Amino acid sequence: MSQEAIVKVEGLTKVFGPLKAVDGVSFEVEEGEIFGFLGPNGAGKTTTINMLTTLLRASGGTAIIDGLDIHRHPNEVRRVVGVVPQEYTADEDLTGLQNILLCADLYGIPRDNSKPHAMELLRLVELEEAADRKVSTYSGGMRRRLELACGLINYPKLLFLDEPTLGLDVQTRTAVWKYIKMLKEEYRMTLFLTTHYLEEADSLCDRIAIIDHGHIVRIGSPTELKASIGGDIIVVGVAESEPDISTDIGKISLVKEVKKSDHEYRIKSEVGEETSIQVIDLVRSKGLHVTKISLTKPTLDEAYLEFTGSTIREEESNKQDAFKHRVTMMRARR
């Protein structure tokens, strides 16, 4: 049951005038996993989320969320998913508690249930003390946590988080990570998140999809993605440059590539830890002295840049989105 796909997307497309923002993407999200959606600005991340959460009508393709078709039963889909949008949507003039109760009312949750549940959620995100304060007095981190609590009010099976740590300080970011892990582990929730921070995706996500120009360019676990760009790099320094033992090193299993320069061998290996020991043994058995050794693991950054290229994207924007972004950043930094 836990390995069943809770989200099945097939050929989902969104066209804005001449621009194909999302161009026939297909993927599946398994129940109980944290699924990351990475991509440069304007790659189609938020557009895809907006279609899956039924905010935006898709131009083509289908998506089935928890067995429900987003086109035919948008309201039923809305009942099973929770949404934590990128911007801060809470009403400044209401208190934190009033905001959550308002969300509960919009889902049609009766008050006798929503009141205790709202307090429980505020406790979960450590906002119990501030429950009766106006949101206008909240800090950026508190607002983000309130958004998270609002997104959980309808007991969702699947939670969408659009850049949940955008503009937050390190403490709040760590706290948000903690909540995300807890939701997965204790509540067995499926989480679908977009982010710009690769170390975040690396440490949180079970699987990652990299999207660019409206296409999914790669999908896999962080380890797989990192491995797919060639593996770990071992640099071995030797005291004498002769004899050249490159071919012998190349015969070690898991080694993919060896390059020799003056007093150094650069070795690419699938599993660097194992290979490095074997290389040291080999070098010594040839009567050479190892002067230094280093092992570098590829980061997700490198994998990401490999797949999306390093050109900076100029995102098409309109006045409304620009304004929202400014407000989001302004509130986050408070």
Next chain:
Amino acid sequence: MTDELPVRSTVTTQEQVIEERERERTFRAAPKLNKSPIHGLWALTNRDLVKWYKNPIQLFISLIQPVVWLGLFGKALNFGSFISSQPGITQAEINALNLQTFGTTSYFSFLAGGMLAFIILFTAAFAGMSVVWDRRFGFMNKALSTPVGRGAIVTGKVLQSVIRSLIQAAIVLGIAVVFGMDTTYFTPLSIAGSFVILFLMAFGLSSLFVMLALRSADWQTQMAMINLLNLPLLFASNAMLPISIMPGWLQGVVKFNPVSYANDAVRQMLLGSTTTLAPLWADFGVLALFAGLLSVLGIVLSWRFLSK
């Protein structure tokens, strides 16, 4: 939780899936949801009302505004003084002329009758602004991601504006009486009837302005639109002057303005006005039609245009 879930049967149709999700909810101790199409309507209305009455400055301004208008228009811009300032005119002649021109004993009473619709028009005009703000600050997206009816979002905006404007109209009426409005024809029925008329007009006008704001996220455009519609709706009506003294072409325009029918009905009921535009039943008919048409249109358009 999920470990103990009953084994999923092989479901084929979407309707079966929906039923199954419903059973699962019970199993996860999630509450039974109110799925009526108007759930959340009062929550949304109340949200805007709370924002209004919890903000002392906004509340104060909206209460002081009618006083200023009544004072300025009713006392300073007193068209009745053209009649009473004629040399050698007697009080009996003044009363007769007033009755003939304004349908009541003084210009102030005439204007007070029109001022009720006036305050409703100006409150309704801003009903769309809060749609624009909600879109700008993201609350609209939050609401749209919940199963609340799109019609309920729009109707909530209309209702909050209707309630606010009726409260303001009640205050205007109270102040007008203090300032000397003729109360001869006031009865509980005539006052209740007037507020039914004002309710219908508020509903229609608020729906109109909310509808215009459905797609807009730009408050400058919205402000321009308010100004474009507001003053013609006010001046091309019988709010400030009787139709009889207007040029013929304007009289034609006034007869197409729903605000005129609201003023006409209110004056017939509260002031016993005799210079009427239409019979009372026709006034009710026109406004009921106006409110009904625009609110239905607003809901229908919201299904199509409220989403991004």
